[in-house]
Amino acid sequence: MTATKEEIISKLRHDMTRWEGFRPPQPGTDNDLGLGPVAAAFPYGVFPTGAIHEFISNCPEDTAASGGFIAGLVQKLLGNGGACLWISYTRRIYPPALKLFGVDPDRVIFVDVPLQKDVLWVTEEALKCDGVATVICETKDLSFTESQRLQLAVEKSHVTGFVLRKDVKKVNTTACVTRWQIRPVRSQLRTGMPGVGHPRWQVELLKVRNGRPGNWTVEWKKLDFQTIIIPQLTEEARRYA
Amino acid sequence: MPKRFASIWFRHLLTDWKAIRQTGLKGKAYVFAEPDHGRMLITALTDEASKYGVTEGMTVADARVIAPDLQVFDGKPGRNLKLLTGLAEWCLRYTPLVQVDPPDGLLLDVTGCTHLKGGEKAYLQEIVSRLKAIGYDVRPAIADTIGTAWGVARCATSGLIIPEGEHRNALMPLPPSALRLPMNQLLKLRNLGLHQINSFIYMPNAVLRRRFGKDMVLRLQQALGQEVEYLFPLKEPVPYSVRLDCMEPVRTRTAIEIGLNDLLERLCKRLYGEGLGVRSAILTWYRVDGKNGNISIGTNHPSNRTQHLFKLFFIKLETIAPGLGIELFVLDALKTEPVNDKQSEIWSARGGADSEEVAELLDRVAGRIGTAHINRYLPGEHYWPERTPEPNTNFKKKPESDWRTDKPRPMQILDNPERIEAMALTPDYPPKLFIWKGEQHIIVGADGPERIEREWWLEPGEHRDYYIAEDEAGRRYWLFRSGHYNAENNQHWYLHGFFA
Numbered sequence: 001m002t003a004t005k006e007e008i009i010s011k012l013r014h015d016m017t018r019w020e021g022f023r024p025p026q027p028g029t030d031n032d033l034g035l036g037p038v039a040a041a042f043p044y045g046v047f048p049t050g051a052i053h054e055f056i057s058n059c060p061e062d063t064a065a066s067g068g069f070i071a072g073l074v075q076k077l078l079g080n081g082g083a084c085l086w087i088s089y090t091r092r093i094y095p096p097a098l099k100l101f102g103v104d105p106d107r108v109i110f111v112d113v114p115l116q117k118d119v120l121w122v123t124e125e126a127l128k129c130d131g132v133a134t135v136i137c138e139t140k141d142l143s144f145t146e147s148q149r150l151q152l153a154v155e156k157s158h159v160t161g162f163v164l165r166k167d168v169k170k171v172n173t174t175a176c177v178t179r180w181q182i183r184p185v186r187s188q189l190r191t192g193m194p195g196v197g198h199p200r201w202q203v204e205l206l207k208v209r210n211g212r213p214g215n216w217t218v219e220w221k222k223l224d225f226q227t228i229i230i231p232q233l234t235e236e237a238r239r240y241a
Numbered sequence: 242m243p244k245r246f247a248s249i250w251f252r253h254l255l256t257d258w259k260a261i262r263q264t265g266l267k268g269k270a271y272v273f274a275e276p277d278h279g280r281m282l283i284t285a286l287t288d289e290a291s292k293y294g295v296t297e298g299m300t301v302a303d304a305r306v307i308a309p310d311l312q313v314f315d316g317k318p319g320r321n322l323k324l325l326t327g328l329a330e331w332c333l334r335y336t337p338l339v340q341v342d343p344p345d346g347l348l349l350d351v352t353g354c355t356h357l358k359g360g361e362k363a364y365l366q367e368i369v370s371r372l373k374a375i376g377y378d379v380r381p382a383i384a385d386t387i388g389t390a391w392g393v394a395r396c397a398t399s400g401l402i403i404p405e406g407e408h409r410n411a412l413m414p415l416p417p418s419a420l421r422l423p424m425n426q427l428l429k430l431r432n433l434g435l436h437q438i439n440s441f442i443y444m445p446n447a448v449l450r451r452r453f454g455k456d457m458v459l460r461l462q463q464a465l466g467q468e469v470e471y472l473f474p475l476k477e478p479v480p481y482s483v484r485l486d487c488m489e490p491v492r493t494r495t496a497i498e499i500g501l502n503d504l505l506e507r508l509c510k511r512l513y514g515e516g517l518g519v520r521s522a523i524l525t526w527y528r529v530d531g532k533n534g535n536i537s538i539g540t541n542h543p544s545n546r547t548q549h550l551f552k553l554f555f556i557k558l559e560t561i562a563p564g565l566g567i568e569l570f571v572l573d574a575l576k577t578e579p580v581n582d583k584q585s586e587i588w589s590a591r592g593g594a595d596s597e598e599v600a601e602l603l604d605r606v607a608g609r610i611g612t613a614h615i616n617r618y619l620p621g622e623h624y625w626p627e628r629t630p631e632p633n634t635n636f637k638k639k640p641e642s643d644w645r646t647d648k649p650r651p652m653q654i655l656d657n658p659e660r661i662e663a664m665a666l667t668p669d670y671p672p673k674l675f676i677w678k679g680e681q682h683i684i685v686g687a688d689g690p691e692r693i694e695r696e697w698w699l700e701p702g703e704h705r706d707y708y709i710a711e712d713e714a715g716r717r718y719w720l721f722r723s724g725h726y727n728a729e730n731n732q733h734w735y736l737h738g739f740f741a
Contacts, residue, residue, distance in 0.1 A: 060739050061716040064652040068741025071652075083599045094654035094738060095618040095630040099644040101741070105630065106640045109599075110616045111606060122606050131598030184741070186715035187686070195688045196711045199741045220741070 017043060017210045033076040037227045038203065038218065043210040049077065050158035051177035052150050054142070056168050056206075060092070063138075063166050065201050066182040067093060068101055070162050072220055074134050075102035077160055082133025085126045087111045089119050089139065102223045120146050127153040127161050136162045147174035179207040185217060200228070243405055245361075246472070247349040248390035249368065249381045251328075254321055254345045255285040259314060261376040270308055273316035274301045284316045321345060328377075329475045331531055334569050335368060337482075338474040346394070348387055350472050355383075361402050375531070384408050387472065388464030392419025409465055413439040420460045426453055481517075481574035483507045490529050490566020497561060501554055502547070504572040509545045518543025518580040519550060526561060527569040536560055538608060541636065542600035543578040549601045556608045600636070620644045625696050626654070626737070648691060649709060651719040651738030661720070663734035668726035671708040675720065677736050682712040690722075703733075709740065717741075 032039070033047045042048060055066040078084055084107060086093060091112050095105035111126075113119045116139075123137040127150055142163055154161055163176065171179075181204040187197035199220040205213045217228040251257070255273050260266045270289040274281040281301040293308035301313055321344050329339045329347055335358075338350035355364040365381050372379050382394035384403040393403060393411055396419040403411045412419065415438050417430045430453075435441045441449065442461070450458050462468035483504050491497060501524065512518060523537040538553040561567075603615055612634070619640045621631030629645075663672035671687035689708035695701070703724035711717045717740035723733040 060653055061718075064717075064739035064741050067652040071741075083596070092653040092655065094626075094651055096620070096644055097650040097652045097741070099646055100649065105644060106617065106619050108617070109603070109636070110618070111610075112614045112616065113610055114614055115610070118610055121609065125605055126602060129598050129602040131596040132602065184715045184717060186713075187711060187717070189686075194686065196686050196709050196717060196740075199717070200715070201741075 033073050034224050035073075035227075036225060038205070038214070038216050038225070041205050041208055041211045041214045043208075047073070048177050048209075049160045050154055052147065052154060052161040052163060052175070054147075054174055054176035054179045055162060055164045056171060056179065056181045057164065057166055058168060062181070062183055063092075063164065065184045065199075066164055066180070068097075068199055068220060069180075069182045069201060069203065069218075070136055070164065071098050071101035071103050072225060073162075074136070075223070077134045078103065078107065080133065083131060084108045084134050084136070085111060085132060086136045087113060087119060087122050087126065087138065089113055089116050091138065093138075101220065116140070120150070123161070123163075124149055124153050127159050128157055129159070130157055132157075132159050134160045134162065136164060138164045138166060140166055140168070142172075142174055144173055144175060147176050151175045151177075176207075177209045178205060178211075180205055187219075242352060243385060244350070245352050245355070245383055245385065245405075246387045246390045247351045247365070247368075247381055247383045248342070248387070248394040249332075249347045249349065249372075249379050250391075250394040251325075251345045251347075252378045252380060253285070253287060254324060254377070255316065256287045257377045258324055266312075269312060270295075270310065271312035271314060272301075272304065274313050275316040275318065281313070326475070328372075330533070332368075333476070334527060335364070337476075337478050338472055339476075340472045340474060342391070346391070348391070348472055350474075351383060365402065384411065386464055386466045387470050388421065388460065389466075391421060392464060395419060412464055413437070413442065417441075420457070420464055422457060422460060426457055429453065479573040479575060481508060481512065481577060483511075483572050485570040485572075487566075487568050487570070490568050492563045492566045494558070497558065497563070497567070498555075500570050501558075501572075502551060504570060505547045505550050505554075508572055508574060509547045509550065512545040512574065512577065516579055517577040518545045519574045520576040520578050522550065522572060522574045524554060525571045525573070526563075526567045527571075528564050529566045529568050530564060532564065534561070537575075538604075539612070540600070540604045541607070542597065542604070543580045544597075544601065544604075545580060546601075549604070552601075553604055553608050556605065603636075623696060624693055625699075626650070626693065628696070628699075649688075649740065651717075652741040654719075654738040655736065658721070658735035658737040661734050661736045663720065663722075665722075665726075669706075671710055672720065672734065675710075675718075675734065675736075682710075682716070682718070684710045684712055686711040693721075707737070 035047060039045050039047055055070065057063040057066050074084055086108050091110060098105045098108065111122055113122055119137065119139050123135060126132055126135045142165060150161060183202045185200050185202045187200045189195060189197040201218050203216045203218045207213060219226045219228055256271065268289060270293060271287055272283045272290050272295065273285040275284050283295065283297055283299050283301060283304060286295055286297060290308060290311060295304045295308055295311065304311055322341065325341045325343065325347060329341050332339045332347060332349060336349050336351050336354045340348040342348045355361045358364040358367055361383050365383060368381060369379055380394050382390045382401040384390040384393055385405060385408045389403060389408040389412055392415050393401060396415045416436060417438060418427055419438065446458050459468060463470045485500050485504050491500060519540060520543055521537065521539040523535050525533060525535040527533045536554065536557040544550060607615055616632050617634065617636060618630035619633045619638065620642050621628055622642060623629055659677065661675045661677045663675035665672045669690065671689055672684060674681060674683045687708050687710045690706035692704055692706050694704045705721040705723055707719060707721045709717060710720050718736060719738035719740060721735055721737055723735060
């Protein structure tokens with residue numbers, strides 16, 4: 001009797017997530033973005049494609065780290081073909097750096113919107129387009145209604161959208177599926193070696209719909225994400241900074 | 242189909258224009274005068290002024306003596322041409338081929354156009370009555386040749402429509418001035434007593450040529466249709482053009498959209514049949530009050546899909562100001578290209594940046610923010626960081642060389658490197674600390690230097706020594722020192738980018 005109860009509850013849970021707009025991954029598609037242990041935070045353990053992901057940054061250093069993390073995800077998303085659009089108001093992204101994250105810079109279309117208010121218009125148009133695989137939108141503000149519009153757009157088209165919010169003063173509620181904060185942390189080389197190592201970030205998943213938020217240290221190495229376990233000391237240093 | 246031409250003669254082009262602009266002048270004696278060799282010569286005058294005996298070319302002082310209440314306005318050279326060009330554009334609603342015929346006329350190729358208005362008589366009647374409503378006194382004529390139409394409009398008093406093949410008879414009773422001849426030849430003809438064309442039309446050409454020059458023979462032959470004469474239209478006819486005449490003037494947005502859709506459907510159907518697609522198109526509207534305007538679109542990719550082109554126009558539709566109503570829409574496909582065979586791409590699930598969906602998306606975006614803001618970068622063969630990504634707007638072009646991955650490059654780059662205060666222990670060592678925007682960063686790990694020389698064949702300046710520097714918090718920067726280390730003045734450090 002208890003088994004049936006549990007079965008019923010798990011079924012209801014699945015139904016609820018489905019009603020909330022989450023679609024389980026389609027069989028046969030490769031949705032493993034190489035996130036390793038991070039992926040366990042998502043519902044069904046799969047990175048939600050066809051959704052809007054929000055990245056928060058307060059300073060250009062964070063923006064660069066978020067850019068690197070997004071580029072790492074885009075690398076896998078572009079594997080199935082499709083175009084990638086990078087939409088921004090004041091762009092500072094340096095295209096050749098994308099190659100270091102496995103994205104061919106010549107496959108990315110950069111849209112430098114001259115007016116701040118047009119950024120979201122262009123993003124929404126791009127998210128509605130079937131031939132597009134991912135859209136990265138650099139913006140400052142994203143209101144709840146605007147995020148809902150973007151989320152509705154991708155639910156039809158299955159495009160994965162990344163909203164990179166720069167210089168966020170106040171974090172407001174949005175309809176995005178996840179909210180991330182990526183910060184650079186000290187890189188490590190083998191002991192005793194001078195210099196700068198592979199890019200390493202403190203990845204904070206602040207919010208995820210139907211999943212468990214978490215906190216990881218991730219390194220970008222050999223064109224893949226490597227999760228580093230327990231470097232508590234660097235964590236302390238970051239807090240201090 | 243035999244050619245038919247109409248000539249419209251504006252009898253008082255400039256003075257009528259003045260009367261339209263300045264109410265109360267109608268029926269008054271007034272003239273336009275222009276300075277010539279230190280005196281004012283009359284260039285245009287009204288019927289009322291000529292009743293006094295004022296003629297063109299008279300000095301204003303003389304005219305004032307015989308007509309004391311004569312009003313004189315300053316003429317401006319070239320004004321008639323400007324007016325005629327405007328009127329010629331207005332006439333485009335009657336025929337696509339209109340030529341300005343200075344000093345005071347228009348020439349229309351009306352072949353195959355007159356039946357739209359119910360025959361040549363009704364056609365001319367409409368032009369005359371509408372121009373009259375504006376305020377111009379005109380005399381038109383239709384004939385088989387440009388020369389005959391011109392002469393009949395200016396010199397004949399009745400029978401302004403010359404039936405097909407009758408142009409020779411129509412010319413007979415006209416004076417020689419109907420032949421577009423220069424003044425000295427007209428004087429010569431008058432002195433010889435040749436007052437009508439029929440008095441010299443039968444003379445052999447050789448005789449006419451010897452006495453009056455070859456121009457006269459040419460004009461006569463052109464009028465008779467023995468020599469071809471071409472019309473140089475105001476606007477080059479566009480090969481792919483559709484028109485929509487509205488029965489009633491259109492004012493609402495819905496009606497404009499329906500009209501646009503209809504035009505696009507017709508255009509696209511035709512283009513589809515010929516395997517072509519639009520690269521740029523222009524929609525021109527003509528308002529009831531004579532004003533007109535246009536909106537134009539461009540595409541990255543030849544397209545003959547009605548919905549796509551409609552969306553592109555839709556973004557700009559707000560700029561149409563219908564005013565009292567629009568009576569005519571013309572849609573021209575200015576540039577067309579063969580469309581790609583779509584069959585070959587059917588197997589790929591999602592195309593790349595050059596797929597049709599993406600091209601359509603970029604067209605819509607370009608319609609809103611402009612083409613210049615959509616970029617794509619190819620690896621440029623330069624070492625200088627600012628020039629390494631080479632902007633390219635051709636979305637089909639494949640990179641000719643690979644992107645370099647041997648040197649790390651920052652994720653974010655500053656357009657203009659920012660000056661920082663840095664402190665290095667020894668000349669060629671990375672800095673120990675630097676201050677940027679008032680914040681001190683202590684550097685704990687660094688790589689470098691990577692010397693990048695300036696490309697002297699492009700611009701002069703100092704080289705740069707780049708360092709990758711990581712501060713205590715793990716933030717990674719791209720710093721450089723401009724030029725060599727300088728003991729007295731080491732203020733040459735810059736921040737150029739941020740690593741991921």
